[in-house]
Every structure is written in structure tokens, then in C-alpha cells.
Amino acid sequence: MPHTPGARPPKPRRSLRRRAALTAAVAALLIGAAAPQPSPTARGIGDRLFPDLGNPGFDIAAYDISFVYHGNDKPLDAVTVIEAEAATDLDSFNLDFTHGTVGSVEVNGLQADFATAKEDLVVTPRVALPRGxxxxxxxxxxxxxxxxGDGGWVRTGDGLVMANQADxxxxxxxGSDHPSDKARFTFHVTAPKDLTVVANGLPTGRRARGAVTSWSYRTGHPMATELAQVSIGRSAVLTRTGPHGLPLRDVVPAADRQQLQKWTARTPGHLAWMEKKVGRYPFENYGVLIADASTGFELETQTLSLFERGLFTNAAFPAWYVDAVMVHELAHQWFGNSVSPRTWSDLWLNEGHATWYEALYAQEKSGKPLVDRMRLAYEQSDTWRADGGPPAAIKAPVPGKKISIFRPVVYDGSALVLYALRQKIGAPAFDRLERAWVAGHRDATATTADFVALASKVSGQDLKPFLHAWLYEAKTPPMPGHPTWKTAKKPE
Structure with a gap:
């Protein structure tokens, strides 16, 4: 209650219960009794779509990961070494980890306490970590x-590959399983000597020891965890040289080497075409990884894009389509890998751009008109937005189906945004924007707001109202230059 001026406050009286509690507390301190520790709690960075992923309080600079492979039906033995910097004082910190058993944790060489909370590993170091x-x-x-089945390791006909997108x-x-915390990676993998191991980046060593061989690879650029790749299997590695001497290596099932070589040989041409559009390839090497697996998707793992074998062997897929899909995953090396999304709501910047260059390649190389594809996308756009949300504000994953953020609205629905932008500012300004985007944010992360700001700067127009409507509104705006285009009504 408020104090009354002029009145003397009553003298406080300490109850016997309160006095006894204080006495017990003092006694506990005197005899060194430990205070009860709080329960470990899962923590994330609060991403709108994946709030529990990522880890606040520190930034990871590098991973050094060792695996020992014993076969597809057994867990791999592993050691993950993380180099990080504290962004604040840390008495404890969280790492994202599940689907494995932790034997021990050390922080700066000292044994640390650890516990699990949901899909987090909560680590309490012996000595608190200072900010910086x-x-x-x-x-x-x-x-x-x-x-x-939820992603991660994918078992193939003869080994394993990784498919970590999105979570x-x-x-x-x-680690910190969010694209905003990119880091450099080193992999060491030990497997039976009759198997071949390939991973992101360049090889740094190989050593045979009796019945096993150990392989090492290191990335030359930072990478998001969703883009990590390790392939273990009976594989053939095909090497060649790409534009300006770029090392190329393709990894295919050894038994299919001859059959698949006509496709892998197309990669140098794909690279040359993309470089004419957006500038120099951003990484140290490139190649395709063709796996004997049925995933239902292809994946732009950094420097080594993952493809299903069936894409290349199933006659139902026309050649022009396969060619364009290969360019889609290659385009991601610029859009999504080198320039990564700051949040998962920025996913449209990845998939919209990859779809855009896929469609543009199909037009230029196979005579598939871009305008026809964009008109069909426009007709479906309102339905896609109703089902999945607008391109830059997609709906949260369906419970139990986290990959469901990859809806049509982030593919052709987002390529449609880029088409509208090009219609608005003209092809020359659009091409300058694309080059400036990948050059200015290389090896970094960027947001939708960054793209809107750069588009406005390059074009000399305030594009914020225009792009806000295309990116965030429930209904598709009118298409510049195509006043007769209409969206279809959603079926009842």
C-alpha cells in the first residue's frame, strides 16, 4: 500500500516460519550445500517458421566433424568440434541436436555438464564464458x-547421403541449425576401403589403414548447416574443368557411370550460362551428386548438388526438363548458398530465383517461352497464396511435416514476383540488380528488406509499395504490361 505522509510505518515483524527459513539458508551456505539447478530448457533464435532452431548468445565460426561409418543399419561414431564466439556472458548455452547419443562434452578442454531438452543439447561449462x-x-x-524419414541422413542403395533442408x-x-549462422566446415570420414567418401569443398587428405580409409574435406567459404553434404557409397568420381579453370567433380553410382556421363558432362555449359547472367561462380568447386535414393526432391547442397538417380534414368522426364532442373540447383549456389536467407521467411529469395533461372534457361536453350510459364503461374497465384501464404510470409509448416514450407508459392509463385519486378523496372535494371545482389551479399545472409532496398537503389524508383503488394498481400496484384492476365478462382 502507498506510504501515508506524516505517519510512521509499522515496524515489520518477522514470522517464526520466515526466521526458520533464513536460518536454514545460512546453514546451507556454511556447509556448502548446492542450490538446486534449473531444469534445462530448449532455446532458439525465434525464427517465425522454426522458432526453436538456432542458438542465441554465440556465433559459430567453424565445425570440424569426424564420422566413422559402420553400415546403414548402425549409428556412426562421431566427434563434432565447434569454434565459436560468445555474444554475451554465458553460464550455459544450447546446441541443436537430436537423433544421436551424446557421450561427453568438453568446453575449452574441460569436461562440461550436459542435458537434453526437446531437440537441444544444453551445455554448462565448468568456467563461465565471457562476452567476446x-x-x-x-x-x-x-x-x-x-x-x-524427417531428413538428415538418407540411406541409399549402397551407403548414405545428407539431405538437411530445412531443419x-x-x-x-x-550445432546451430539455422541459415543465419553460417560457418566453415571440415569433414573427416572413415569408411570401409571399398567405399568412396565425398563431402562439401575440396579434398585435404586420404589415408588407407587396413580395411578402412579415412577421407578429409574442407569448405573454402562459410556454409549453412542445411547445405552440408557427405556421401558414402560405391561411387565413381568424375573430374573435369569448368569455366576459368574451376575444378568440377561429379559423384555417381559406379555401376551407372557410363549411363549418367552424358548428363554430368553438361555442367560446364550450365556454369558458363549462369556466369553470363549473374557473375562469377562463388565457390571453390562444383559438381552433381547422383544418389541411388528416392527422396522426392533435388537439393542444392553447397558445391555438390544432390539429385535422385531416377531424374536421369526415368524416360518420363523430357531432356529439356532435366537440363533445367540441373540449372535450378546450380542457381542456388548463388541464391541461397552464397547469399543465404536471414530468416526462413526469406526463402522466396532462394527458390524464386532458382526457379527464375530454371525457366529462363528452358526458354533460351529449349524454346519454352518464359511468358507462358509466368502467365500460368499468375492464374494459380491467388490459389497458391490462399494455400501457403504470400511469398515472403509463407504459412508455418504443417505439424509433423516441416518440409511443407516448400510450397508452389515459393517456387513459381516467387519467380512470378521477379517477373513482375522486371516488367516494372525493365530488363537492363533487373540484370544489374541480380549481379549487385549476389556480389554485395556474397558469403553472407540477407533479408527481403535488403532486396527491396537494393532494387529501389538500382532502379532509381521507390519500389517498396510495389514489392510489398507482390510479396505480402493475400491477392496477386495486376501484372505490369499484361492487363488482361487474370487469376483463376479457387475450386470450391
Whole structure:
């Protein structure tokens, strides 16, 4: 209650219960009794679509991950070493990790306490970490390829590959499983000597020891966890040179080498075409990884795009379509890999651009008119927005189906946004924008707001109202230059 001026406040009286509690507390301090520790809690960075992923309080600079492969029906033995920097004082911190058993955790060489909370590994170091300090975390764990239907390890006919998009990297190794926290990666993989191991980046060593061989790879650029790739199998590695001497290596099932070589040989031409559109390829090497697996998708894992074998062997897929899909995944190396989304709501910047260059390639190389594809997309756009949300504000994943954020609205629905933008500002300004975007944000992350701001700067127009309508509104705006285009009504 408020104090009354002029009145003397009553003298407080301490109850016997309160006095007894204080006495017990003092006694506990005197004898060194430990205070009860709070329960471990899962924490994330609060992404609108995946709020529990990512880890607040620190930034990861590098991963060094070792795997020992024992076969598809057994967990891999693994050690993940993380180099990080504390963004604030840390008494404890979280790593994203599930689908494996943790044996021990060390922080700066000292054993640390750890516990699990949902899909997090909560680590309490022996010595608190100061803000701005660099620290090393070593986690000894297993990585289980069994029951991996939610992504992560994918079992193939002769081994394993990774498919971590969007949120499955932490089903393979502990870390910060969000594209906003990119880091450099080193992989060491030990497997039976009759198998071949390939991973992101360039090889740094190979050593045979009796019945096994150990392989090492390192990335030359930072990478998001969703883009990590390790392939273990009976594979043939085909090498060649791309534009300006770029090292190329394609990984295919050894038994299909001859059959698939006509497709892998197309990669240098794809690279040359993309470089004419947006500038120099951003990484140290490139290639395609063709796996004997049925995933239902292809995936732009960094420097080594993952494809299903069936895409190339099923006669139902016309050649022009396969060619364009290969360009789609290649385009992601610029859009999504080198320039990564700051949040998952920025996904349209990845998939919209990859779809755009896929469609543009099909027009230029196979005579499939871009305008026809965009007109069909316009007709469906309102339905896609109703089902999945507008391109830059897609709906949250369906419970139990986290990959469901990859809806039509982020593919052709988002390419349609780019088409509208080109119609608005003209092809020359649009081409300058694309080059400026990938050059200005190379090896970094960027947002939708960054793209809108750059588009306005390059074009000399305030595009914020125009692009807000195309990116965030429930109904598709009128298409510049095509006043007769109409959206179809959603079936009842």
C-alpha cells in the first residue's frame, strides 16, 4: 500500500516460519550445500517458421566433424568440434541436436555438464564464458541414419547421403541449425576401403589403414548447416574443368557411370550460362551428386548438388526438363548458398530465383517461352497464396511435416514476383540488380528488406509499395504490361 505522509510505518515483524527459513539458508551456505539447478530448457533464435532452431548468445565460426561409418543399419561414431564466439556472458548455452547419443562434452578442454531438452543439447561449462571470448566445444556422440524419414541422413542403395533442408542438420551433428549462422566446415570420414567418401569443398587428405580409409574435406567459404553434404557409397568420381579453370567433380553410382556421363558432362555449359547472367561462380568447386535414393526432391547442397538417380534414368522426364532442373540447383549456389536467407521467411529469395533461372534457361536453350510459364503461374497465384501464404510470409509448416514450407508459392509463385519486378523496372535494371545482389551479399545472409532496398537503389524508383503488394498481400496484384492476365478462382 502507498506510504501515508506524516505517519510512521509499522515496524515489520518477522514470522517464526520466515526466521526458520533464513536460518536454514545460512546453514546451507556454511556447509556448502548446492542450490538446486534449473531444469534445462530448449532455446532458439525465434525464427517465425522454426522458432526453436538456432542458438542465441554465440556465433559459430567453424565445425570440424569426424564420422566413422559402420553400415546403414548402425549409428556412426562421431566427434563434432565447434569454434565459436560468445555474444554475451554465458553460464550455459544450447546446441541443436537430436537423433544421436551424446557421450561427453568438453568446453575449452574441460569436461562440461550436459542435458537434453526437446531437440537441444544444453551445455554448462565448468568456467563461465565471457562476452567476446572465443571458445571450443567438443561433443562425442553418435549419428543415427536409421529412421531418418524427417531428413538428415538418407540411406541409399549402397551407403548414405545428407539431405538437411530445412531443419534436419541437427539430426546429423550438433550445432546451430539455422541459415543465419553460417560457418566453415571440415569433414573427416572413415569408411570401409571399398567405399568412396565425398563431402562439401575440396579434398585435404586420404589415408588407407587396413580395411578402412579415412577421407578429409574442407569448405573454402562459410556454409549453412542445411547445405552440408557427405556421401558414402560405391561411387565413381568424375573430374573435369569448368569455366576459368574451376575444378568440377561429379559423384555417381559406379555401376551407372557410363549411363549418367552424358548428363554430368553438361555442367560446364550450365556454369558458363549462369556466369553470363549473374557473375562469377562463388565457390571453390562444383559438381552433381547422383544418389541411388528416392527422396522426392533435388537439393542444392553447397558445391555438390544432390539429385535422385531416377531424374536421369526415368524416360518420363523430357531432356529439356532435366537440363533445367540441373540449372535450378546450380542457381542456388548463388541464391541461397552464397547469399543465404536471414530468416526462413526469406526463402522466396532462394527458390524464386532458382526457379527464375530454371525457366529462363528452358526458354533460351529449349524454346519454352518464359511468358507462358509466368502467365500460368499468375492464374494459380491467388490459389497458391490462399494455400501457403504470400511469398515472403509463407504459412508455418504443417505439424509433423516441416518440409511443407516448400510450397508452389515459393517456387513459381516467387519467380512470378521477379517477373513482375522486371516488367516494372525493365530488363537492363533487373540484370544489374541480380549481379549487385549476389556480389554485395556474397558469403553472407540477407533479408527481403535488403532486396527491396537494393532494387529501389538500382532502379532509381521507390519500389517498396510495389514489392510489398507482390510479396505480402493475400491477392496477386495486376501484372505490369499484361492487363488482361487474370487469376483463376479457387475450386470450391
Amino acid at each position: 571470448g572465443r571458445f571450443t566445444v567438443t561433443v562425442r556422440h553418435t549419428s543415427d541414419p536409421r529412421g531418418s 534436419a542438420g541437427h539430426r546429423v551433428f550438433p
